[in-house]
Amino acid sequence: MSGPSIQVERLVFAYPDGRQALFGVDFTVEPGERVALLGPNGAGKTTVVLHLNGILGSVTGGTGSGRIRIGGTDLHREHLAEIRRKVGLVFQDPDDQLFMPTVRDDVAFGPANLGLRGSELDDRVFEALSEVGMQDHADIAPHHLSFGQRRRVAVATVLAMRPEVLVLDEPSSNLDPASRRELADILSGLDVTLLMITHDLPYALQLCERSLLIDDGRIVADGKTRDLLADPDLLSAHRLELPYGFDPLSVSGPER
Amino acid sequence: MSGPSIQVERLVFAYPDGRQALFGVDFTVEPGERVALLGPNGAGKTTVVLHLNGILGSVTGGTGSGRIRIGGTDLHREHLAEIRRKVGLVFQDPDDQLFMPTVRDDVAFGPANLGLRGSELDDRVFEALSEVGMQDHADIAPHHLSFGQRRRVAVATVLAMRPEVLVLDEPSSNLDPASRRELADILSGLDVTLLMITHDLPYALQLCERSLLIDDGRIVADGKTRDLLADPDLLSAHRLELPYGFDPLSVSGPER
Amino acid sequence: MHVPDGFFDAPTSIATGLIAAGAVGVSLQRANRELRETGPALAGLTAAFVFAVQMVNFPVGAGTSGHLLGGALAAALVGPWTAVLVMSTVLLVQGLLFADGGLTALGTNITLMGVITVIVGYFVTRALLQALPKRVGSVVPATTIGALVSVPVAALAFTGLYAVGGAVEIPIGKLATAMVGWHILVGLGEAVITAAVLSAVVATRPDLVYAARHLQKDLVLVDADGNTSTVAPDRPIAPKPAGRSLGVGVAFTFLIAGVISLFASAHPDGLEFVGAKLGFESAAKDSAVASSPLADYGVSGIGNTQVSGALAGIIGVLVTIAVGLAIAKLASIRSAARTE
């Protein structure tokens, strides 16, 4: 890739019902970085993230302005397919992500579009499902899984595509604690650029060196996760709080 | 109420596609108790909880057996309406819970079914929305809210009914940390019997004196939350883990 | 097939309006039992789906397209009475909000697309279920054929109405030929969609399919002590076993075809009986070619062999049934092989 993995400039966006969600968002993520996107409910996190592979925004005819570059390529209509292959997006709601009749088909869908076939495809699917511990559920319909299981499958569908940029919208919510840790292990083992939305600040600290704090459709802070979390005024101004008894300075983060 | 708030005996249940989810669940919750329901993904937590007001199970013609009593009343078809008035249920997926065209109508739906009208109804709606901090969004369509906002409205819809027994399926997931604390404050201020599913063990400790641990459709532990969380073997056998650096003995729980 | 305002004369509109009102009235009473168990949500969803399905204009060769009706599918899913209500609701919304189908023609549209497709679809389905192996999977081929038959029959009924109360006189034979030939193709599309939807529902939630409720397998349960027991599955309202369905279904189908042939015969131009094979072929060809640059409802070109619409209609229905039975046979063999 030439240039930063993700480059967002002056992004402005309003939903079709007229509510403006973004008021000029700017940030850059370099290749290989792991960045957490923090912020209160309704801050615009999901809205930003859905722009990154052209689901929302002017590229698909939405109302907004600004510029997005992924790996140096402008997010233009003609590059959409290519960019969507590069950027793997795990949606906040697993139901948005799963649409095939069985878990296996759903995970196979992406790699099959990349041209994988036969045993190679099966291996890829099995591997992705094993990573999230769902290999025994391959033949079930996704909507017959528990919510947490669906979330795990949703992560697997994207892992199976081996994207260059991995964007996750609250991947750890509804996961049991062990799965949450396992997911962190998987994510920190991957060699990708990572952008992760989360409300779990210790999780952000554990996985991401850097954090962006967004509120009311604007980036209000950008810096080392540890520094952000150590600033109680900043946190409380944006409805963020550390869990009781948690001290960001006492825990080792990913910086080492 | 005469007798325990919730009494579940030998509950067995299979989903229509043939998957058995519960293999004999027994537990009792006394009036005024706050109980956390813990367990890994796919353990059957949601399935148990959906039985408590007759959404799943033999009472509505489902496949299963066992007996459920709410406040001493058997969960029979003829008591269904009464029991549903007593038991307020917040679903795991807010999209299942919100179905009216605006947030206001959605919150008003329950109380209106209880017979409230006019300004009394409006007050009730406003109060419930204020409790979750969504009073400014009353006229918006629920599906135009962010995920966390939808979850808050879902909680409000049930609070507005002032149930005697409050059952919550992962109410804190997708909430920002401040909302999470505010929700805990609201819940601990209510004078109800509480049964709450959560994957957030410190949250369980903070709110609930007692916990049930369920795995593979069976109750595997029942006791003081503090004791359960202090048993690392039990936790790790059922995919539960305390967050890094968290010591259940160091924190004050609700027992005082 | 949506009829606009002023398409039929007043007596026809009023008569079909009365038929529709009667059908809806009876359905309202009878559907209450179905609805109490399953709730309006499922019916509403079926309505939304039928609506969506009617929006899908799928290509039927030569660059033209037709739209599906969905009556047989609705009947299989929610039961015939509720299905009539579902279809009526869809048509009402289309008329009010989408200007699709005129409001004064609402009765006509309900009769054609709501009542006839549901009745034909449901009877054919029930009749075939008698003949097919007694298991849940049989519902798919049975309803598929119900769907396949219901569309051309509705087209025939349309022609019949036109013969009675069309604002302008045109050769009914030609109209019937075009309508039926055309709608056999639409019926094929309808069959495909119906099969796709139903097989998915049957595979995961057989308890949701009204027509299959009495065919479900029992479930095995393990209780707290590890004892196994077998219980009957969730079975809200199952259709009563219908002994004479086959006869009634076939009779109804031919009644419609026959009534139309009467009108057609009364018409001076529609009386040239041509060989059956030839007639049917040219009917199919006409409808594919003559209407090619045009959207729906092509009327076959002029100067072709004059074909008796009634004959073509009956042949069309017969061929449809034959093809349908063959598919049913195949499908039931295949699904039997799969369950083995």
Place this chain on the structure above:
Amino acid sequence: MTASAGDGLLVAVDSRIHRLPAQVKIVALFLFVLAVVATPAAVVWAFALYAVLLVGCVVLAKLPPATVMRRMAVETPFIVFALLLPFVATGPQIEVLGLSVSESGVFGAWNVLAKGTLGVVAAIVLSATTAPRELLAGLERLRLPSTLIAILSFMVRYLSVVSDDLHRMRIARESRGYTGGRAGHLKAVAAGVGALFVRSFERGERVHLAMQARGYTGRMPQLTHSGATRNQWLEGLAISLTAFAIAVAARVVGL
């Protein structure tokens, strides 16, 4: 997530017609269409007057003419039919532009076109000025049986669920590298239509259960009180009454 069917075809501007209660508009629409249909096709001036009335409505409702034109496309099949009528209809033939066409066919074509078009435009005015939810309230006020209302309200709601689901499926598909183009999408939708149905079906079921959990017993609580005043009735029916007057005049006076 984007274009939501929940808002239906409403053109969100504020106008006199938008503000009228839905039940008034529904009744007015029915009466208008009845008047149109009852008018003999030969009385051309009556249809011109109807058209003027409708154009007045469109202007009063501040509807963009382009939108109205676009929505008139539903009529296309019948325009086609009407255009064919002169050629296929029987009866005495007349010469038009060197072609021999059926006299009754020409007449019939005019009949179908004029009445159909007026009906379509009138319905467009209703749908563009009334949100689905108001429409429901209006139908309920008009005493449509509650069973139908219940089905209808769920249908309206599920139209947006299903269309959102379709939209989500498309996005989920594309964000995983699907480049099937239009035909490919159709194929994928056909393959996924069953899954989509079950999924929506189960969501419908869960929503119904959620409603029951909040005390639903089969009747939606009346949350809005949109009774129409007498002035509103008069205002709304003015056009329909004019149309009726025209229809009567047309029958009496003739050409």
